[in-house]
Amino acid sequence: LRTDRVRIVALxxxxxxxxxxxxxKFWLDDHSKLFNSLPVVKKNILKxxxxxxxxxxxxxxxxxGLNVSPWDAMAVFEAATFEALxxxxxxxxYRRVVAAEELKFFEK
Structure with missing residues (x-):
């Protein structure tokens, strides 16, 4: 169990x-490249x-007979602190570029 990092999971x-x-295709190829290109992501996201x-x-x-998740995808974001996330x-x-792009594909 890592105690030196914090994580959030998004569905x-x-x-x-x-x-x-x-x-x-959007999420794996386009979105991930856009997200990872931001300076704030490079500075704060460890994984x-x-x-x-x-x-x-x-x-x-x-x-x-098991429950099937209604979600199409999930992401795990890891950083040194909650403040970094x-x-x-x-x-x-992030809000202007990445979040705006997400609205085209994701339910909010």
């Missing part, structure tokens, strides 16, 4: 009308991971 739902393929829902796995989970998500450039 995402794609907008209706967006295909899984388009959502995954950024994505996980994308897998329809085959979700079907198998459902067929096994807060600095990223309250940064003006």
């Amino acid at each position: 995402f739902k794609k907008k209706d009308g967006i295909s899984k393929e388009d959502f995954d 950024y991971e994505q996980a994308h829902a897998n329809p085959v796995v979700s079907q198998a989970i459902g067929e096994a 807060t600095e990223v998500f309250t940064d003006e450039e």
Whole structure:
């Protein structure tokens, strides 16, 4: 158990009308590059991971009688402090560029 870092986990739902393929491509290719390019991210984020829902796995989970997550994706953001994470998500450039782009693909 790491005690020298803090993490937040974010869950995402794609907008209706967006295909899984388009959502995954945007989030994995375009969004991650845009997010990682910001100076505030380079300064504060120590680790950024994505996980994308897998329809085959979700079907198998459902067929096994288990609950299937309604989310299409998740991200883990890791930083040295909670204040460092807060600095990223309250940064003006993040809000203007990254958060605005997310609105095209993510439910809020």
